[in-house]
Amino acid sequence: MADPSDAPPWATLLIRLDATTSAGPDGGIAFDKLESIGTLLALDDDVTGVETRDPTAAGCDAETPELVVYTHPDALERLQQRALDLAQAADVAIGCERAVHCGEAWRDVWKRFYEPMVFGNPPGPGSLLLRPSWIARRPGDPERELVLDPGRAFGTGLHATTRLCLERLCTLADAGVTATTMLDLGCGSGILALAAARLFDGLHRIVAIDFDAEASATALENAELNGLHERMEVHTGTLADLPANQQFDLVTANIRTEVLVPIATHLRQRITPGGRAILSGILEEEIATVAQAYAAARFETDHDLEGGEREMGIWRALDLRNPEDAR
Numbered sequence: 423m424a425d426p427s428d429a430p431p432w433a434t435l436l437i438r439l440d441a442t443t444s445a446g447p448d449g450g451i452a453f454d455k456l457e458s459i460g461t462l463l464a465l466d467d468d469v470t471g472v473e474t475r476d477p478t479a480a481g482c483d484a485e486t487p488e489l490v491v492y493t494h495p496d497a498l499e500r501l502q503q504r505a506l507d508l509a510q511a512a513d514v515a516i517g518c519e520r521a522v523h524c525g526e527a528w529r530d531v532w533k534r535f536y537e538p539m540v541f542g543n544p545p546g547p548g549s550l551l552l553r554p555s556w557i558a559r560r561p562g563d564p565e566r567e568l569v570l571d572p573g574r575a576f577g578t579g580l581h582a583t584t585r586l587c588l589e590r591l592c593t594l595a596d597a598g599v600t601a602t603t604m605l606d607l608g609c610g611s612g613i614l615a616l617a618a619a620r621l622f623d624g625l626h627r628i629v630a631i632d633f634d635a636e637a638s639a640t641a642l643e644n645a646e647l648n649g650l651h652e653r654m655e656v657h658t659g660t661l662a663d664l665p666a667n668q669q670f671d672l673v674t675a676n677i678r679t680e681v682l683v684p685i686a687t688h689l690r691q692r693i694t695p696g697g698r699a700i701l702s703g704i705l706e707e708e709i710a711t712v713a714q715a716y717a718a719a720r721f722e723t724d725h726d727l728e729g730g731e732r733e734m735g736i737w738r739a740l741d742l743r744n745p746e747d748a749r
């Protein structure tokens with residue numbers, strides 16, 4: 423058997439939220455920012471996993487919110503600088519500690535922090551289990567499941583902007599809303615397209631598109647791993663690259679505001695009359711701008727089934743509809 427001490431050393435970068443900030447009135451916002459920094463760091467090629475430690479979570483012994491970034495020793499200095507730059511851009515105070523570890527055990531230690539997640543209300547038809555491949559199903563888990571391992575285009579578990587979209591997909595599926603065609607714009611790992619494929623049995627054409635070739639490759643891999651590739655087309659590109667005559671009953675777009683605003687009219691033209699859009703990736707202070715741009719493009723707010731403007735921390739999502747009489 424190989425001697426564990428022969429394994430290459432591994433490294434961790436501990437990123438801690440400043441104690442005064444986390445205890446202050448803006449502590450929640452600062453934690454959201456820290457999580458977003460973790461999501462961005464997880465996209466780095468040298469990062470194998472990111473653990474989020476929330477002191478308010480059961481069993482967590484951290485005193486302030488922390489991220490642990492798992493990497494290799496050569497990348498530590500660069501990642502620390504990247505973390506500090508991201509924190510400065512987000513206007514949040516952090517401290518960093520670097521450590522190098524020996525032994526094989528460290529290699530996969532981050533996996534311990536990925537928990538299966540359940541969306542919707544089990545056992546309803548709109549409930550979905552999301553689990554990494556190394557965790558088996560448990561009794562009572564929703565029948566519909568996606569197996570997704572964290573990778574470069576997935577990040578650390580799930581960001582609030584993704585959760586907002588997943589929750590809405592579950593609500594719609596639970597209520598028996600039907601759709602036959604779907605577009606996932608800015609698909610990343612493909613999680614939203616894959617979730618919709620699992621939740622809506624009638625979806626027969628699902629188009630997932632991302633301008634990042636690594637993301638679209640990951641989305642295709644995930645579709646194959648989940649046996650959903652035959653219902654999914656994956657493209658590298660933007661909205662403008664899709665054939666002009668393609669329309670969809672359901673669109674998810676978890677992208678940033680600066681991408682969402684200029685495409686409002688083009689996006690509506692891609693949605694069938696009465697079709698629905700779920701927009702996410704919008705910050706609290708940006709929601710009015712996005713809502714105005716989409717109202718000007720003749721979208722209606724989808725107040726059906728508790729939709730409309732939804733929030734999670736500093737993030738907002740908008741549920742919209744193309745009017746039934748749209749042309």
Ligand SMILES: C[S@@+](CC[C@H](N)C(=O)[O-])C[C@H]1O[C@@H](n2cnc3c(N)ncnc32)[C@H](O)[C@@H]1O
Nearest residue numbers: 584608609610632633634637659660676677681
């Ligand atoms: C916040 S991630 C969302 C990923 C995934 N849909 C989710 O909900 O977790 C946004 C994705 O949009 C992609 N993206 C950004 N701007 C884009 C554009 N103009 N056209 C296509 N994809 C874009 C990025 O590469 C990234 O993968």
